[in-house]
Each structure stands twice: as C-alpha cells, then as structure tokens.
Amino acid sequence: MSFRFGFLVFPNVQQLDLTGPYEMFASATGAQMHLVWKDLATVRSATGLMLTPTHTLADCPQLDVICIPGGAGVNALLLDEDVLQFVREQAAGARYVTSVCTGALVLGAAGLLKGKRATTHWNAVDYLARFGATHVEARIVKDGNLITAGGVTAGIDFGLAVVAELMGQQEAERVQLSLEYDPHPPFSSGTPRQASPQLLALARERIAPSIAAREAIVAEWEKRTATV
Incomplete structure (x- = not known):
C-alpha cells in the first residue's frame, strides 16, 4: 500500500522541520512525497537551502x-486565507493532520487545534491556548488524527512515529536502522529545562524580533476571527 505525504513549503521555512521528517517518510515503503506551495518556483528556506515545490495548492492531490x-515564514501564513483554506480542505480528507515546531500555529489559525492537545517549539507554546489548544509538554503529542511535534529536531522522531502509525513499528524501525538514527548529542542543552539561565536568555534575545512580529500577527488574527 502506498501513502501520500505532503509538506507545505514556503519562504523562510525552517528546513530541518521539513527535511527531518521528509527523510523518514521518504525512506518508508511505498511513500509518495509532495512539496506544496502556491507555485512551483524554488523557495528559499530560513537558512538558505533552496527547496522546489512539486505541486501547487490548486493541483495537490488528497494527501x-x-x-x-x-520557521520564521510561518508568520506570513497565519493571515493567508488561501493557505489556511488549503490546509482545512486537506485536513478534512487526510488520515493524519500534522505539524512540526511552529507549524502548529498554522493549524491553529486554520481552526484545527480547537479542543485539542498539542505541542510546538518552546518559544511558541503560549500561543497554543489562543488557538483553543491545550499545551502538552512532550516531544510528540497525538490527539485523534492530529499529531504535533516540538521544535525542529523533534520532527525526526515524529517522522518515525507517523511511519509506525501507518505501517507498523517494524517498518518504522527498519527506516530508523537504514538511516542509522541513534542520536547522542555532544551537549545537554536542548530544552529550556536543560539549558543554563544565561544560555536561555541569549536564545530568547536572538528570537525576540521574530516573537514580536508574531505577536502582532496573532493579535490581528484574533481580531479578524472575533468578527466572523
């Protein structure tokens, strides 16, 4: 049996949010991979890697x-009704509706997190409640057919978890073995709980401009949806 996996690819996407789970999905038996955007022009990720869509929003098959x-590019999507409507329509027919990192906010803006348990990157968890979700502090959170992953590298673990959901644990373990996924990070500072106060303050300082911009956009989203 084959399965269609589709990723929204957009300017300033965090490439590892996409390429981490993409590698896991693409390594599974019978996987059909789709990168979807408004047109087929090459898209520049937040760190400069160029990604080429395979389908447009209009011609993407049911996933x-x-x-x-x-990624930083999520901000622009939160008020983009064309993108949000595409996500809603695909979600209605998909077996699993998923996100990695701050991609969860797009699901929220599309109205798909209401009453759900979810997670996202540690710097964005406060937004989940504003979209009607309950934050769960976990690397992967499953609520019905909604599966959300935490920040960036969580997408790799998430990818294996989704493969297991669709094809069974043995297939997921085969993919893990074929990619020799056996992480042993050289440092223990991958979450706010583990990082020193000084390191956490530095990280927050670096992302402060993006957070400020996101706050204004989410406030605008709340204003628009309150009048609907």
Whole structure:
C-alpha cells in the first residue's frame, strides 16, 4: 500500500522541520512525497537551502498525511486565507493532520487545534491556548488524527512515529536502522529545562524580533476571527 505525504513549503521555512521528517517518510515503503506551495518556483528556506515545490495548492492531490513545518515564514501564513483554506480542505480528507515546531500555529489559525492537545517549539507554546489548544509538554503529542511535534529536531522522531502509525513499528524501525538514527548529542542543552539561565536568555534575545512580529500577527488574527 502506498501513502501520500505532503509538506507545505514556503519562504523562510525552517528546513530541518521539513527535511527531518521528509527523510523518514521518504525512506518508508511505498511513500509518495509532495512539496506544496502556491507555485512551483524554488523557495528559499530560513537558512538558505533552496527547496522546489512539486505541486501547487490548486493541483495537490488528497494527501494521507499533511504536515506543516515551522520557521520564521510561518508568520506570513497565519493571515493567508488561501493557505489556511488549503490546509482545512486537506485536513478534512487526510488520515493524519500534522505539524512540526511552529507549524502548529498554522493549524491553529486554520481552526484545527480547537479542543485539542498539542505541542510546538518552546518559544511558541503560549500561543497554543489562543488557538483553543491545550499545551502538552512532550516531544510528540497525538490527539485523534492530529499529531504535533516540538521544535525542529523533534520532527525526526515524529517522522518515525507517523511511519509506525501507518505501517507498523517494524517498518518504522527498519527506516530508523537504514538511516542509522541513534542520536547522542555532544551537549545537554536542548530544552529550556536543560539549558543554563544565561544560555536561555541569549536564545530568547536572538528570537525576540521574530516573537514580536508574531505577536502582532496573532493579535490581528484574533481580531479578524472575533468578527466572523
């Protein structure tokens, strides 16, 4: 049996949010991979990697798994009704509706997080409640057919978890073995709980401009949806 996996790819996407789970999905038996955007022009990721869509929003087939990655480019999507409507329509027919990192905010803006348990990057968890979700502090959170992953590298673990959901644990373990996924990071500072106060302050300082911009956009989203 084959499964269609589709990722929304957009300017300033965080490429590892996409390429981490993409590698896991693409390594699974029978996977059909789709990168979807408004047109087929090459898209520049937040760190400069160029990604080429395979389908437009208009011609994308119904996906079995729709995945929204995160990154600074998420901000522009939160008020983009063309993108949000595409996500809603795909979600209605997908077996699993998923996100990595701040991609969860796009699901929220599309109205797909209401009453759901979810997670996202640690710097964005406060937004989940504003979209009607309950934050769960976990690397992967499953609520019905909604599966959300935490920040960036969580997408790799998430990818294996989704493969297991669709094809069974043995197939997921085969993919893990074929990619020799056996992480042993050289440092223990991958979450706010583990990082020193000084390191956490530095990280927050670096992302402060993006957070400020996102706050204004989410406030505008709240204003628009309150009048609907």
